[in-house]
Amino acid sequence: MRKIEISTAAIIYKDVSELSTEDKMLMRKAVEAREKAYAPYSKFSVGAALLLENNEIVLGNNQENAAYPSGMCAERVAIWRAGSEFPSVKILKLAITASSSIHKVDKPAGPCGACRQALSEYEVKQKQHFPILFMGEVGEIVKTESLSSLLPFSFDSSYL
Template identity: 75%
Template sequence: MKEIKITASATIYNDITELSGEDNLLMQKAIEARQNAYAPYSKFNVGAALLLENSQIVLGNNQENAAYPSGMCAERVAIWNAGATFPGVKIIKLAISASSTISKVDKPVGPCGACRQTLSEFEINQKVPFEVLFMGEVGEIVKTKSLLDLLPFSFDSSYL
């Protein structure tokens, strides 16, 4: 038996004003996308913005459905939109913002497990990591250098 230690690194920013110009712009786009989310059931709005290698920004937001769980998370809406609109174009970074109409979301909200798995496939296939930034409605922002920092022991096509 052997024991291994898994480490991940992240940078924590106090608020959006501490981000670089490019990161701030991308997070503002995620906030705009969040405001257009369709979340009448959960009251939890999420927006995502992807910066692509060709300088395009692709948006996504969560889309709910009365036939729960037929809805879709913002991150998967954005990544599949990017794959459909700009196939083969590398992702540089992803920004995510979440809010609720029930209470203030003042801590960072990272991607769910299903989104982490989907996003990891894109990062692994493009053979270049992409940065991930996430926040709530206000407050701290977490930034990682790679999606795989959020998903140790990831599953990919090499197992199939």
């Protein structure tokens, strides 16, 4: 038997004012995407903004459906859109923000498990990690240097 220890690292910013100019801009784009989300059932809106190597910014937001859970998360909308429109362009960074029409989301809302798996696929595909920033609608922002900080022992194509 062998025991290993898994550790992760993240930077926590107190609010948007502490972010770099580029990170602020990307988070603003994520907020714009969040404001267009279609979330009539959960009342929980999420926006995502991907910065690509060609300086394009690809947005996504959650899209719900009455046949719950047939909807789609913002992160997967954005990453699949980037993969469809810019298939060979690397992702440099992802910003995510969430809000609710029921209560104030004042803590960082990270990607769900399915989104983490989809994001992992793109890090493996492009052979390059990318930072992920996430927040609620106000308050602290978490920044990780890669998806592996959020999903250790991920499953990828090397197992197939």
